[in-house]
């Protein structure tokens with residue numbers, strides 16, 4: 001039914017990487033869609049929580065009396081534009097104007113087996129089922145009209161939200177919805193359009209929520225107006241995961257506006273009439289903190305542990321005459337979404353309701369239920385998913401929801417809980433630091449015999465829905481989605497480099513971690529591509545020529561060719577200005593970056609970035625361009641200037657004043673995106689654009705300066 | 720507690736609060752005006768950027784007491800008579816990603832164009848570099864500002880930037 005339901009050629013015992021990724025996130029949704037979404041008489045589908053005027057035709061599609069179509073998405077809009085892409089797909093299949101479709105994020109709901117927004121999975125894995133559900137809805141509407149008019153269904157057409165008969169009769173979808181929901185067998189094809197029939201999908205389209213955003217009407221969690229919800233902040237320990245030893249809240253309680261003080265395991269919450277009052281009272285708390293588990297660790301200690309974990313070199317392949325070694329260090333990174341962690345919560349009796357921009361609402365539901373002692377009845381917690389002001393992996397975790405629920409219960413009042421920017425920077429789930437050793441083994445005549453990449457990385461706490469998905473599907477085969485498993489299945493080389501191996505040395509460091517845009521590839525993939533350039537230097541080859549001669553994938557060859565042509569690779573440049581390239585194939589997509597940088601000033605200045613991406617069928621080229629431009633800025637920021645420091649178990653950086661994310665003045669006007677299309681599969685976009693952008697920038701700097709950067713962020717090398 | 724009277728998006732409002740209460744919380748918690756966002760609370764991110772007498776300012780570090788008798792304009796008040804040309808340009812360039820920084824970016828851009836009807840890219844960099852966009856929409860913001868400058872010049876017969884659609888400046892020269 002869906003084009004993402006590909007045949008799985010491997011036997012059950014062979015967990016190929018691609019298969020793993022497809023299963024992890026695709027299959028559960030598809031199973032639900034197949035079981036419920038296309039069976040209107042199904043009891044479970046009928047129980048869908050709907051507004052009075054809505055008729056659900058499937059788990060995905062409901063039609064309102066006024067003819068508007070509501071598409072429900074088991075994913076969260078965090079800025080990646082998925083609501084626009086989904087509205088386009090649904091409007092396309094139902095022959096509707098784009099603005100007649102509303103896309104909503106599903107709350108935590110057991111009928112969706114996976115609700116995790118990440119791994120560039122939304123469009124890649126839901127485009128198929130959504131198209132199928134929308135096409136099926138259209139077929140039912142047509143069938144219902146044929147019934148009503150007693151005409152041949154095949155003679156009817158659809159346009160502008162209506163079914164039309166050759167004799168001029170018309171009926172709006174709104175009128176037909178109830179009858180359509182009772183259709184058992186559509187009398188016209190319920191199959192989606194073929195790509196060649198698209199009129200909307202594939203056209204550069206502005207965001208459907210743009211107007212709300214630019215007028216200030218868009219509502220994030222703390223903009224919701226839940227009557228009586230009280231502003232709440234939490235005093236947090238100076239060190240990561242420190243704990244409260246004792247506290248005196250007498251002065252704080254007598255301050256104006258203060259409603260209550262609630263001790264939590266993460267700190268001490270203060271509730272007041274306004275956030276200003278809550279913040280002032282928080283500062284008046286007298287708390288003695290016990291240091292957190294990492295309080296003996298600073299950057300140097302962590303780096304030393306990681307280096308140590310790399311261990312001795314493995315035996316080189318036979319005939320090796322020379323081995324090149326590269327070492328790389330990456331820092332901890334805070335996700336620092338623009339909207340800090342926040343949540344509105346109301347706990348009353350044995351029911352709880354929370355509102356937040358969760359990247360995994362079912363995980364939020366579970367942790368809130370557990371905190372309230374309702375482990376066995378998580379359905380008592382309703383999770384409403386709001387739009388999120390950026391996620392980047394941070395919102396897989398939902399500490400704010402747990403805190404808000406506990407405080408609401410303690411006070412018997414609804415609360416709105418805000419993490420300050422300091423809280424968000426210093427108590428995150430960070431992209432772990434890492435140390436890498438890459439060995440390139442050369443044989444006679446410079447022949448490349450092997451490539452060994454060993455990465456020492458503190459254990460990555462993986463998003464929880466991720467593990468759920470696998471456990472639900474293949475519990476016996478892979479009961480635990482550990483970081484080792486994920487590493488093994490995602491890290492590989494696109495090159496013919498002889499004997500290639502990627503090894504993870506997990507290091508236990510008691511600092512909270514979480515996945516970041518591109519997950520392990522944000523380090524492993526970057527280091528690989530930087531060292532490919534170093535190899536080219538050693539072999540006195542042009543880096544593009546070396547890649548061309550070794551890349552196995554035709555998609556990578558095509559995107560590389562595109563940036564080389566558009567960016568005029570090798571053209572004469574002034575002294576101190578150089579180009580760098582890098583490539584990546586991941587998430588069913590391929591991408592190449594060409595970056596031009598000027599190192600003549602005090603800090604490297606990026607002059608322009610040329611990006612070529614093959615994401616298969618580009619549903620909304622404008623949205624894809626935005627994602628890739630944004631990822632390039634992420635890559636520039638973290639390659640040049642943004643990184644965290646750990647001082648005795650505490651994060652040094654506290655805001656954008658010292659966490660040097662790039663600003664307007666650092667970013668070139670020219671970040672071009674060119675789409676190369678090899679087929680019509682829907683590839684991932686969100687995570688795709690980071691690693692090769694970072695590596696191409698590092699490579700450009702290496703070529704301009706004559707030395708390869710090995711520690712990131714580059715401008716922090718002395719730290 | 721003293722009462723503070725100021726003009727918010729063209730309407731006179733009066734708020735009882737300590738004079739040093741940051742205006743951001745007055746707007747958000749007391750008046751329910753949620754367009755200005757909390758991004759840092761210390762004036763370094765620009766998410767709360769609004770206008771005070773037509774100039775960009777940061778309500779998160781601006782005491783309410785200092786607004787008495789003055790005109791505060793938030794994103795909600797910018798396009799009272801339809802979209803402001805800067806908002807139009809934002810739509811045309813499809814700038815927003817998560818959107819959280821965008822009310823502040825737009826207010827900063829409107830203030831820039833009011834001062835400088837012909838900004839160069841360098842002018843834009845100088846005026847906009849204290850507004851963080853974590854989603855990295857800078858390329859499109861820059862393009863949208865240039866587009867808005869054209870729109871504004873086209874709509875202002877004298878060639879100066881138009882103040883139309885900004886009721887926050889009512890009553891000021």
Ligand code: FES
Nearest residue numbers: 758760762765779
């Ligand atoms: S919230 Fe005002 S500048 Fe950051």
Ligand code: FES
Nearest residue numbers: 817818852853854
């Ligand atoms: S659009 Fe997300 S921070 Fe700017």
